[in-house]
Amino acid sequence: MRWIVLIVAAALLPLVAGEYYINLASQIIIFAVFAASINLLLGYGGLPTLGHAAYLGVAAYLSAWLQLKLGWSQWTTAPVALLGTTVMACAFGLIALRATGLGFLMLTLALSQVLWGTAYRWVAVTDGDNGLRGIVRPAPFGLNLNEAMPFYYFILIIGVVAIWMMARFVISPFGATLAGTRDQPRRMSALGYDVWMIRWVTFVYSAFWGAVSGLMFVYYHKYIHPVSLSLANSAEGLLAVIAGGSGTLAGPLVGAAIVLLLKNWASAYIERWNMLLGFVFVFIVVFMPEGVVPGVKRLWRRFAVWLKP
Amino acid sequence: MVEALNVKNLKKSFGGLPAINDVSLTVQAGERRLIIGPNGAGKTTFFNLLTGDLARDAGTIQLFGEEVGRLATYRRVHRGLARTYQIITLFPKDTLEHNVALSLMGLSRMRWNVFGRVPQTFFDEARTVLGRVGLDGAAKRPIAEVAYGEKRRVEIAMALAQRPKVLLLDEPLAGLSREERGQVKALVAGIPRETTVIMIEHDMDTALDLADRITVLHYGRVIVEGTRAEVVADPKTREVYLGH
Numbered sequence: 001m002r003w004i005v006l007i008v009a010a011a012l013l014p015l016v017a018g019e020y021y022i023n024l025a026s027q028i029i030i031f032a033v034f035a036a037s038i039n040l041l042l043g044y045g046g047l048p049t050l051g052h053a054a055y056l057g058v059a060a061y062l063s064a065w066l067q068l069k070l071g072w073s074q075w076t077t078a079p080v081a082l083l084g085t086t087v088m089a090c091a092f093g094l095i096a097l098r099a100t101g102l103g104f105l106m107l108t109l110a111l112s113q114v115l116w117g118t119a120y121r122w123v124a125v126t127d128g129d130n131g132l133r134g135i136v137r138p139a140p141f142g143l144n145l146n147e148a149m150p151f152y153y154f155i156l157i158i159g160v161v162a163i164w165m166m167a168r169f170v171i172s173p174f175g176a177t178l179a180g181t182r183d184q185p186r187r188m189s190a191l192g193y194d195v196w197m198i199r200w201v202t203f204v205y206s207a208f209w210g211a212v213s214g215l216m217f218v219y220y221h222k223y224i225h226p227v228s229l230s231l232a233n234s235a236e237g238l239l240a241v242i243a244g245g246s247g248t249l250a251g252p253l254v255g256a257a258i259v260l261l262l263k264n265w266a267s268a269y270i271e272r273w274n275m276l277l278g279f280v281f282v283f284i285v286v287f288m289p290e291g292v293v294p295g296v297k298r299l300w301r302r303f304a305v306w307l308k309p
Numbered sequence: 310m311v312e313a314l315n316v317k318n319l320k321k322s323f324g325g326l327p328a329i330n331d332v333s334l335t336v337q338a339g340e341r342r343l344i345i346g347p348n349g350a351g352k353t354t355f356f357n358l359l360t361g362d363l364a365r366d367a368g369t370i371q372l373f374g375e376e377v378g379r380l381a382t383y384r385r386v387h388r389g390l391a392r393t394y395q396i397i398t399l400f401p402k403d404t405l406e407h408n409v410a411l412s413l414m415g416l417s418r419m420r421w422n423v424f425g426r427v428p429q430t431f432f433d434e435a436r437t438v439l440g441r442v443g444l445d446g447a448a449k450r451p452i453a454e455v456a457y458g459e460k461r462r463v464e465i466a467m468a469l470a471q472r473p474k475v476l477l478l479d480e481p482l483a484g485l486s487r488e489e490r491g492q493v494k495a496l497v498a499g500i501p502r503e504t505t506v507i508m509i510e511h512d513m514d515t516a517l518d519l520a521d522r523i524t525v526l527h528y529g530r531v532i533v534e535g536t537r538a539e540v541v542a543d544p545k546t547r548e549v550y551l552g553h
Contacts (some may be wrong), residue, residue: 173414174423180400180411187398190360192386192415192471204421 029159035240035252038183043247046182051112055210057229060218074138089207119226158297245291311338313505319368330529339502343520349527389474406448409435412467458489
């Protein structure tokens with residue numbers, strides 16, 4: 001019910017908000033999908049990644065490159081970009097999942113840094129530091145998505161489908177086994193589960209949704225730059241999950257909103273907005289170490305007990 | 310008689326220290342085998358080698374005639390091997406029935422279903438299994454809220470839920486009160502003979518009653534094997550336990 005209210009509120013937003021806020025809401029949805037895909041690994045699989053921007057960036061670059069250099073249509077570039085990124089994730093998973101914990105974190109970081117460096121240096125393909133520009137947004141059923149409002153609805157539909165698909169995943173029997181591998185991997189093996197395979201499937205599924213967020217990202221900006229593959233981008237996604245509450249469905253959405261609002265809104269008023277972002281994260285970690293969503297729930301339960309006569 | 314487990318020349322060293330040193334063992338189907346030995350004898354290491362939690366250095370492990378020594382832990386489970394842990398290893402935030410349902414799902418294709426829900430039948434069956442260990446009334450309680458003895462019984466319930474051919478019980482009576490020991494003993498005694506039970510236990514008074522045969526491990530070697538009377542009468546057993 002709460003989710004339906006949220007979707008209805010999001011659908012009504014363009015009726016009351018100006019173009020700036022509609023665009024900001026589009027960015028929040030894109031970033032929320034990206035954060036939610038990280039949450040599959042971190043929150044439900046117990047696998048902290050610092051390389052998820054690789055999937056966002058590679059999908060965006062693939063789509064942009066196929067469109068700009070080969071002249072392919074969006075109907076072809078999108079599935080090819082998703083497929084290509086997912087296949088790459090299959091291979092990356094084979095490498096990264098040779099470790100867990102800190103080892104996994106470092107392997108994901110190393111793999112994404114290879115791609116980031118490649119995007120910078122392989123100028124013939126990526127245009128290096130200039131990035132690829134001039135990307136055209138898709139026009140599903142002839143709809144013009146160049147205006148803020150129709151594009152927002154396009155992003156909202158994809159965002160809702162993406163979050164719903166990820167929610168279905170984590171509440172499924174497979175999701176229950178994934179949580180089991182996070183909490184007691186040895187016990188899960190002793191119960192007949194192939195822990196490595198469960199993690200690999202999740203890794204690939206998570207990368208797929210990271211790639212979807214990459215397509216949304218490149219459609220929004222109509223431009224892609226190597227910074228989209230950077231450690232900073234992966235870390236922002238990770239911070240959004242941790243701030244919102246890892247292992248919860250709403251956490252990454254709230255975390256994404258916090259990060260994007262601070263970045264876009266606060267930066268308009270405060271010169272050193274990065275400092276504010278840092279203070280907010282310190283505040284969250286100190287007072288709600290489990291994240292904003294579980295933290296608020298905890299405070300609400302306390303408040304409800306206090307209200308009782 | 311069918312051999313449930315046949316271990317030959319099993320070896321495992323940590324660094325240069327042999328933890329399991331040329332152990333050979335045969336357990337018949339339906340048998341209750343007790344493995345005893347002082348601390349550090351290699352009992353839990355032996356279990357970890359049987360399940361695949363640890364890789365052997367040498368030797369063979371046959372489960373009902375099939376060599377399983379190269380198989381991953383989960384593959385051995387699918388061939389009928391189940392275990393409990395010396396240190397309780399459950400999912401503390403989840404309910405008792407969820408823990409047992411996870412155990413049931415481990416052998417079902419349902420575990421790969423990515424878009425459905427865990428079917429109610431798993432929870433119904435979980436409650437039935439919990440009933441066998443006297444915990445059906447606590448099915449909805451989180452593991453973190455139940456007593457230590459009840460957690461031990463959940464461990465056994467999770468293993469039994471998989472209808473194992475061979476069940477490895479690693480000190481199932483450890484840390485239990487006298488009353489709880491009696492309950493778990495009755496539970497183990499009630500396991501049907503279709504399941505072969507191999508048990509590590511320090512509580513001799515209780516465990517000896519349950520065993521058909523006993524194996525004594527010392528410094529990773531089998532030093533005595535036989536019936537209760539044979540093992541108790543053997544001077545090597547007294548030497549290991551009493552030092553003379």
